[in-house]
Amino acid sequence: MSIPQPVPVSWKDFGKAANDLLGRDYYFQGSSLEVKTKTPSNVAFKVAGSRDAKSDAIAADLEAKWTDKKHGLTVTQAWTTSNILRNLVEVEDQIAKGVKFDLSTSLSPEKGTKTAVLNAALKQPGFHTRASLDVFRGPTFTADAVVGRDNLFLGAEAAYNVTEGNVSRYATAIGYLSHDYSITVHALNNLNTYHASYHQRISDSTEAGAKAVYDTKATHGGVALEVGAKTVLDQSSYLKAKINNTGVLALAYSQALRPGVRATFGLAVDTQKLNDVSPSGPAHKVGVHFVFDS
Template sequence: MLHREHEELQETMEPPIPIAPARMRKKPGSTEKLKQEVNRAFAMPVPAFSDLGKSANDLINKDFYHTSQATLDVKLKAPNGTNVAVKGKQGFDGVTSGSIEGKHTLKPQGVTITQNWTTASLLDTKVELADVVAPGAKVDLQNLWNPSKPNSAAQKLNLAWKNPNAHLRAFVNYGAASGNVDATVDAVAGHEGFLVGGEAAYDVGKGAVTRYGLGLAYQTPAYNASVNAIQNLNVIMASYYQKVNSSVEVGAKAGYDVQASKAAGLELASKYKLDPLSFAKAKINDRGIAALAYSTKLNAGTTIGLGLSLDTQKLNEAGHKIGTSLTFEG
C-alpha cells in the first residue's frame, strides 16, 4: 500500500525544469549591449544648441588653473536656503578682480532670484521662472546696470522650452544707450541619440540677420561627437569625447576656416581620476602649448587646484605659467 501511494505521488509531481550547464548559458551579445546603449541614449536630455559638444569643451577648458596666478572661491549656504558665492582672482598682469553673488530659490513658486555684484561695479539681477508658464518652459528676466556709467543699463529676456525630443531657446537684448534690440533663436531636435540644430541672430535696428549656424551631433552616456558650422558657416568645429572607463576621459576638438582654407586649431585633452577625491588633467594644442592640472579635496569643504602651462617649443624661454586655485564650501 505504501508503495502504491509513493507511485501515485510521483505521477502528480511536475517534471523538474532542466538547467543548462554554465558553459551553455547565453551571455549578453553585442546586439543586446547595443540595445542597452541605445536605450540609455534615449533617456539623455536634448541639449541646447550652445551645448553641442559640451563634454569635449568642458574637458578641454575647465579645471585648468594656469589662466590666473591665484583664484579663490567661497561657497556658503545660509539657513534660509540662500546660496552665497564669493569669487576673486589675480591675473598675471597683477590686476585683481572679484564678485559676490546671492541666489535664492522659492521652490513652491518655481522662482529663482540671483544678484551678482562685481569689482567693475556691474550689478546683474536675474529672475528665473521655471515650469511656471508651462511644463518644460523657463523664463529669465535679466537687468545689467553699472552705476558709474550713465545709460549703461541693459535688459535681457531669455526664453527656453524643452521636452524629451527638442530644446528651443530665444534671447532678446535691449541696450538703453543705443536703444537697439537684437534677438537670437536656436533649436535642437533629437531622436535615438542623433541631434540636429541651428541658430540665427537678428538685429532689429539693421533689419538683418547678423549670425547663423548649424550643428550635428550624436550622444551616448559613454561618448559623443559633434560638428558645428558657426560664424555664418565660415568656421567648422568638430569635437569628440569618450569616457573610456570610470577613471579615464579623453577628448579632442578641431577647427577649419572655410574662407581662409586652413586649419583653425586642434586640441587634445585627457582626465585621469586618481582616487575619489583627486584627479589630474593634461592637454596640448597644435601650437605646442601644453597644460597640466591637479585637483584634490583636502577635506569635506576645501579643494585645492594646481596648474602649469608650458610652451613645448620654447622650454628654455620665459612665458610658462603657474596658477593655483582654492575653493571653500560650507
C-alpha cells in the same frame, strides 16, 4: 510602441563634454579663490576673486542666490569690483511643464551702461528650443532649436537685428551623444568657422577628448587642434592634461584637502621654448585655484 525620446541638450550645450574636458580646471593665469556658503533661509552666497599673474590686477564679485523650489523661482544678484550690478530672475515650470523664462540685467553706474536680455525656453521630448531678446543692443532677437532622436541631434541658431532688419548671425550643428562617447560638428559665424569635437568615456575613471577648429577667414590658415585626457586618481583627486598643435602642454591637478575645501593647480608649458625656465615668463605659466564650500 515607440520609446519616448529624452529632452535634447540645449544649443549652448552642444559639445559640452569635450569643452569641459579641454577648458575647465586649467588655472595657470594667476591665483583665484572661491568661497561658497548657504544660509538656513535657502540663500546661497558666493565670493570669487582672482589675481592676474602678469598685470597683478585683482578682480572679484559677490553673488547672492535665492531659490524657491515650490514656485520655480530663482533670483540671483551680483556686484563686482568693477562696480557692475548684475541681476537674474528665473521662473521655471510655472506656466507649463518644460517652460522657463528669465530676465538678465546689468548696470554700470559709473559708465552709465546697461543691458537687459529676456530669455524663454521650451523643453519637450525630442525638442529643445530657446529664444532671447536683447533689449538695448539692436534690439536683437536670437532663437535656437535642437531636435533629437536615438542619440542623434540637429541644431540651428539665428540672430535677427530688429533695427537694421537683417539676420546678423546664423549657425548650425549636428551631433551624436551617447553615454560612452559623443561627436559634434558646428558651423558657426555665418558658416565661416567650423568646430569638430570628440569625447569618450573610456572607463569610470578615465576620459579623453579632442577638438579641431577651422576658420575660413583666418589669415594664418590651417586647423587648430587640441587633445586632452582626465583620470581620476582616487576619491579625492584627479589629473588632467592637454596639448595643442602649437606645442603648448597644460596640466591640472585637483585635490580635496578636506570636506568642502579643494585646491586645483595648473601649469602651462610651451614645449617649443623649453629653455625659458621662468614660470612667470611668456612661455610657461602657473596658477592655483582654491574652493571653500561650506
